[in-house]
Each structure stands twice: as structure tokens, then as C-alpha cells.
Amino acid sequence: MKAREFLGIFKVEITVLIDIVAVSAFLSVPGSTLRLALLAPLLVSGSLASFSSALFNNIYDQDIDGRMKRTEYRTKLINWKTRNLYIAVATLMIALSMAISQIYLNTLTSLFIFGGFLSYFVLYTVILKRRTIWNIVIGGIAGSFPALAGWSSLTGSVSSTSLFLAFLVFLWTPSHFWSLASSRVEDYIQADVPMLPVVKGVKASTRWIFTNTVVLVAYTLIPFFVHMDLGRAYFPIAIASDVAFLYLTGRLLVSSDTPSLKRAFHFSNLYLLLILVSVWLVAVGW
Template identity: 40%
Template sequence: MNHTASVAASEDLPVHRHLIRHWRDYYELCKPGVVALMVFTAVVGELLAVTAEVPWRALTVGNLGIALAAASAAAVNHLVDRGIDARMARTRGRPIPSGHIRLPHAIAFAALLGVAGLGLLYYLVNPLTALLTFGSLLGYAFVYTMFLKRATPQNIVIGGAAGAAPPVLGWTAVTGSVDPNALLLFLIIFTWTPPHFWALAIHRQADYARADIPMLPVTHGDRFTRWHVLFYTLLLVAVTALPFATGMSGWLYFVGAMVLGVVYLGYGVAMLVSDSASLPMRSFGYSIIYLMALFALLLLDHYLPIMASALGG
């Protein structure tokens, strides 16, 4: 049986058997790696919003709602970008361009995830978190994916706001309000996003050019983008000092953040002085480790004094 016949036969299956056969494809639609990183930063926001007690409702129901909404936005991204994905070597095997999942099924799946996630947040967490999550979903799935990505080489700078929202969502899930410290977490991820993504864009420049997407390396060249990676990394290191400067965190976080930042700056400098084809992806890989370690340091710095006080008491 050829591929087309196989797909057609699959679509004739009852819904439950179709889902069982294609569960990996639906899982891929959710971009689980991206969602996991977003939920991790939301967890940090939730835990930093309290001093001692564990916010169980936010950690369970809140994160489930945030994860479902993020997965819905990812599925919409797959839907909108299906034509682009079909032209790019990195993405042509994704579930929709490969024909494994048909458009009506993907639309229904994205809608179900979005309604479920926002419903959980609205009714079981608080309306503010649901509203902010809805805004984040719209920002990524529609404003960035449908407009900015195709309109300007600054797409990832402007569109990065949606991806920077999870720690704020986590914070509001606990407190029901937006705190300045939560906005600092937002600012860190917002500043981190351009050098993180532009490293990948340098590596995939030919793919983006073929798909006619105006990513910075396509419109302004490789060298120009490498300089911007370095400039934004410098700005990021300065921004990561703000939690210490404002008293939100202490020396443990600050020293760790500066060490992590120096390593990240090293990648930025290396990308300027070396034409190694592997450096952009090594920088991209480190950027993920960097963000996770940075947020882990915020947690450690926040809870070590509490634990020490509890043990001492």
C-alpha cells in the first residue's frame, strides 16, 4: 500500500483508533520540548511567588492549563506554517506537511487543547491567568506566526513577548496579580529569545531563504546577525543582574548568573571570530541549558535561606 492509500485508510478508522495510530503525530504537534521549557519557567514563577508554602493548585491545575494552551498555540503554528514546513528540510516531515494528520483533525485538536487549557485556568485558577494566557496564545499562534514571521526580520524580537509570558502566568496563578518581580522574569526570557533563535536561524539560513521567510540572516546577512547575537547576549547578561540589583535574589544567583553569562558571551565572540559550521547550533544548545540553569539558580537562591531557617529553627 502506498503512502497516500495508507493515509486514506487511516482517516477511515474510528476516532479512537485513529488517535491511537497517530498519537506520536499529535504529540509532535504540541512541540513538547518547547512546552516543557515554558512550563518549567512557569513553575519557577509559581514557586518564587511564595515564601514557604507550596502553591499546589497552581503547580497542578495551573501548569496543566498553561501546558494545554501552549500546546494549542504550537498546533496552530503547525497549521499556519504547513506550507513553509513543506519547503524546509528541517520541517517537511512534520505531521501536517507529511500528510499524517489532515487539516480538520489538526484544527479540532488545537481548538480542544485551547478550550480545555483556558477553561481550567479560568474556572479553577483565576480569570487573570486565563486572560493573560489567552493573550499569549494569540500573540504566538496568530500575531507572530501569521503576521510578524512573514513581515519583518525583527519578528522574533517582537514576537518573543508571547514566549516570555509563562513565569508571569505562573506568578499570577498563585497571587492573582502581576508583580514587578514577575516582570523581571519576563524581561529575562524576552531578552534571551533573539540570540537563542538567531543562532538557529544562522544554521538554517538556506531553509528560511527557500521558504521566503525574512529571518535576520536572510535579510541582513550572516555577519550582521552574528553581531546582533553578541549585542543581545551582552544585554541579556546585564538584564540577568537585575534580580540581584532589585533585591529579588542574592549573591548565589548573581555569581551563578554571571558565570553562565560569561560562557554565553564566549559563544557569541566565538561565532564572530570563527566560521565553524557547528558553532551556531552549539550556541543554540547552550542557550537552552543557560535559561534552565538561570531559573534553577533563582529557585535555589530563593529557597536555600528558607530551608536553612527551618533547619535552624
């Protein structure tokens, strides 16, 4: 067993992104640098909940993971022999997550973290994934909860800034995941999962990817017209990132080959990272 495969079943890359979202909302709270110690319980509880939902996701999808090249390695680790062990580990993780957030943060933050867990495992994995092409659109709400948790961990409340960041991640998710699904369409066909490119075809999906990106880019411009304390670095970084993302997803309308789809997918990660990190700079007066 490779370390990369073991980390893969916990979907560490998703957890890192979730943590970055939470930190962005945390640092956007005025005076957050005076209470940086609260980042520790926020990140620990959020990461544990993310790891737990990833494990439950893999356990539930055990029957289809072996049919997809991207996920077949998971069946070496999570199978009928080890299933109960991983259920116990996942249950312990979400229990610890709730305990830590309740003890060191507050009830609202605990609810947001648990909401992220439920929306990914129950809403997306169990209810939507195998039933509708809108699975990742509706299920994308899971990525919104970390922004709400990051802000509420300091304030015990919700704000226009945290809601803006939460909906930003929600709008980003379809462009991101549809690019991946389109580049791996054969996997989803084999697994009989009705992702958009499976049902509508890759070419049609590229139109949806570009359209969603246009909506996303338009949304990122809202702080230009409605005051939000996102810092001065947000504006140039958002504009540069928007232009690059529009270009890459726009090119898919002309060439929807696998390399182009993978470029759009990988850049989507960088795109969100750049915008979120730009928000971090508000904490140091940028």
C-alpha cells in the same frame, strides 16, 4: 510515523521550557511551597495552550514546512486530509486550557495564558513571521507570559519579580533563535521567510546575536543592584552562565560556521534553564 515526529508537531520542547518559566515565577512567590497543589492546574492549562498554539502554527505554516528540512516531517502528519482534525484538537485544547485556569486559578492567569497563545500564533505566526526581520524579536513576547501567569496563579497580581523574569525571557529569545536560524539559513531561504540571517546574512547576524547577548547579560545583573527575592543561588549561577554565553556568542564574531552556531544555540537553552532553576531554589531558602 515516529513518536518523536508526533511529539514534534506539539513542540513539546518549547512547552517544557514554558512550564519551567512558569514554575520559576510560581516558586519565587513567598509561601509558594504551602500551595504547591496549584502547580497542577497551572502546568496543565499552560501546556494545553502551548500545544494548541503549536498546532495552529503548524497548520498555518503547512505551505512552507515542506520546503524546510527541519520541518518537512510535519507535512506527513498535518496536511489537507488531516487539517480539520488538528484544527478541532487545537481548538479543544485551548478551550480546556481556559476552563481549567478559570476554574482552579483566576481570571488574570487565564488572560496571561491566553495572551501567550495569541502572541505566538496570531502575532508571531500570522502577522510577523513572513513580513519582517524583527519577527522573532517582537514575537518573543510569547515567552514572557508564562512568568506572569506563574506569579499571578498564586497572587492574582503582577510584581517586579514576575516582570523581571518575563523580560528576561523576552531578551533571551533573539540570541537563542537567531543562532538557530543562522545555522539553518538555507531552510529559511527556501521557505522565503525573512529571518535576520536571510536578509542581512549570517555574518551580520552574529554581530546582532552577540550584541543582544551583551544586553541580556547586563539585564541579568539588575538584581545585584535592585532588590529582588531571587535567592542566593541566582547570583553565582547567573554570573557563570553569563560568562559562558558571552564567550560562545563572542566566538561567533570570529567563526560563524554551523557547528559554532549550533553550540551557541544549544547552550542558550542550558543558559536559560540554569538561571530559571536557580530561582527555584529560593523556595527552599537558598
